[in-house]
Amino acid sequence: MSIEVKSFDTLRQASEVLGGSAQYIAGGTLLMRKVNYGDQSFNQLVQSTDPALKQIQSQGDEILIGAGVTMSEIMQHPQLQFLGEVARSVGGPAIRNMATIGGNLFAPRPYGDMATALLALDANLHWASGQQQSLEQFLERSDAARDIVHSISVRQPPTGAFQYLKVSRVKPKGVSLLTVAVLLNRENGRTGNVRIAFGGMAPEPRRAMAAEQALQGASLDESGIQRCLAACTEGMAPADDSLASSWYRNEVAPVYLKRLLLQRS
Amino acid sequence: MAKKPISFVLNGQDTSVFVEQGGNLLDELRRTVGDLSPKFGCGQGTCGACTVLINGEPQLSCLVLAERVEGQRIDTNGGLAEGPDLHPLQKAFVEGFAAQCGFCSSGMLMAAKALLDRNASPSRDEIAEAISGNLCRCTGYEPIIDAIVVAAENMRRRTT
Ligand SMILES: Cc1cc2nc3c(=O)[nH]c(=O)nc-3n(C[C@H](O)[C@H](O)[C@H](O)COP(=O)(O)OP(=O)(O)OC[C@H]3O[C@@H](n4cnc5c(N)ncnc54)[C@H](O)[C@@H]3O)c2cc1C
Numbered sequence: 318m319s320i321e322v323k324s325f326d327t328l329r330q331a332s333e334v335l336g337g338s339a340q341y342i343a344g345g346t347l348l349m350r351k352v353n354y355g356d357q358s359f360n361q362l363v364q365s366t367d368p369a370l371k372q373i374q375s376q377g378d379e380i381l382i383g384a385g386v387t388m389s390e391i392m393q394h395p396q397l398q399f400l401g402e403v404a405r406s407v408g409g410p411a412i413r414n415m416a417t418i419g420g421n422l423f424a425p426r427p428y429g430d431m432a433t434a435l436l437a438l439d440a441n442l443h444w445a446s447g448q449q450q451s452l453e454q455f456l457e458r459s460d461a462a463r464d465i466v467h468s469i470s471v472r473q474p475p476t477g478a479f480q481y482l483k484v485s486r487v488k489p490k491g492v493s494l495l496t497v498a499v500l501l502n503r504e505n506g507r508t509g510n511v512r513i514a515f516g517g518m519a520p521e522p523r524r525a526m527a528a529e530q531a532l533q534g535a536s537l538d539e540s541g542i543q544r545c546l547a548a549c550t551e552g553m554a555p556a557d558d559s560l561a562s563s564w565y566r567n568e569v570a571p572v573y574l575k576r577l578l579l580q581r582s
Numbered sequence: 583m584a585k586k587p588i589s590f591v592l593n594g595q596d597t598s599v600f601v602e603q604g605g606n607l608l609d610e611l612r613r614t615v616g617d618l619s620p621k622f623g624c625g626q627g628t629c630g631a632c633t634v635l636i637n638g639e640p641q642l643s644c645l646v647l648a649e650r651v652e653g654q655r656i657d658t659n660g661g662l663a664e665g666p667d668l669h670p671l672q673k674a675f676v677e678g679f680a681a682q683c684g685f686c687s688s689g690m691l692m693a694a695k696a697l698l699d700r701n702a703s704p705s706r707d708e709i710a711e712a713i714s715g716n717l718c719r720c721t722g723y724e725p726i727i728d729a730i731v732v733a734a735e736n737m738r739r740r741t742t
Contacts, residue, residue, distance in 0.1 A: 320604025321603055349606060349645040349647065408715060410711070410715055412715060415642065
């Protein structure tokens with residue numbers, strides 16, 4: 318099978334030809350695997366040289382990140398240091414030079430570490446068509462209309478409010494067994510606004526809403542977080558795969574969440 | 583499907599070839615250009631045997647759309663030696679038994695080169711991190727890390 322590659326100056330033009338047998342290619346780390354293995358479900362690759370894909374811009378404490386920005390570029394950018402640890406946890410150095418933040422939102426489990434972090438940070442997606450949507454809404458609807466994410470906007474968290482942990486069997490580089498990201502604002506020693514997101518605990522990165530509620534106003538100590546930990550796997554559907562059983566993931570998710578929550582206090 | 587003409591700089595030499603649309607850089611380097619130094623291991627980016635440097639940064643050539651390297655600078659293990667003189671990394675790999683079957687060496691060497699180009703005296707941890715995307719099923723990695731430490735020392739000595 319031969320593949321046709323189409324290049325467009327703008328994402329808007331590229332998005333108009335998508336669908337059917339045409340796939341948008343970003344860093345290619347997942348899509349080129351399919352090409353190499355003779356995937357028959359598409360025969361056109363659509364790419365764009367739109368400079369907007371590479372932009373990183375801040376407006377106040379909100380930062381707009383072009384969907385084509387790579388993990389390495391995130392690690393090097395002074396304003397994206399809060400995502401540096403997350404970017405560093407994706408693949409090895411060569412993958413990080415290729416893998417884009419936009420592509421990560423579409424990566425099936427066990428991938429999607431950046432998407433998990435962005436879900437906790439309540440990121441918004443800006444589509445080439447001009448539409449906007451929260452990442453959370455996008456993840457909830459697996460049948461999302463085919464368009465291209467143009468950029469991702471995210472609010473810089475207050476110092477120390479964002480925590481991230483990726484659990485993998487192989488160090489320093491391995492795929493995620495599960496990933497946890499927490500955004501936690503504190504008010505007078507108690508927890509204020511909380512968002513907890515898990516990767517690897519459902520087909521897509523998912524918020525642990527019951528756990529978030531249980532943590533609201535709690536004190537950040539062993540007994541204060543008990544209810545939150547007990548509720549954290551509610552609504553999850555962890556995979557049974559070669560990395561771990563779903564039973565195991567359910568057992569260890571609260572353990573890692575606890576480590577993450579207590580390491581801050 | 584029509585092939586596409588592209589030009590890039592391979593190991594310092596201007597190179598122009600017609601590439602297959604949708605072809606990956608590894609296939610084009612091996613089949614079209616004839617540089618057999620990057621290896622095909624898995625075709626999934628998992629093994630690192632196809633690692634090359636694109637504008638000095640390591641990338642997995644099996645996952646790069648060949649036509650995207652138009653105008654870019656590509657370096658492969660095939661260009662490391664200077665005439666009959668092996669690169670200090672290659673020398674250290676040979677002398678330190680950092681290669682057994684040798685299949686991973688080409689990618690390991692390029693990952694190591696990218697590191698040393700940036701950091702002339704890396705720690706063992708930094709080396710392990712730099713080669714973390716490259717699998718070796720013979721050596722257990724320690725001889726490879728040792729060889730990179732030795733090569734770094736030799737290169738520092740050469741430049742001072
Ligand atoms: C060896 C290896 C290790 C990896 N390790 C990790 C890891 O540790 N953690 C992790 O999270 N991931 C990992 N990945 C997966 C992958 O590299 C990342 O998820 C990466 O961010 C995907 O981005 P990409 O630009 O390469 O996507 P591509 O392969 O270009 O695209 C993937 C899919 O997303 C769609 N897409 C891409 N960008 C957009 C956009 N802007 N708008 C709409 N659709 C889009 C494409 O159409 C395609 O369907 C790994 C992959 C490999 C090969």
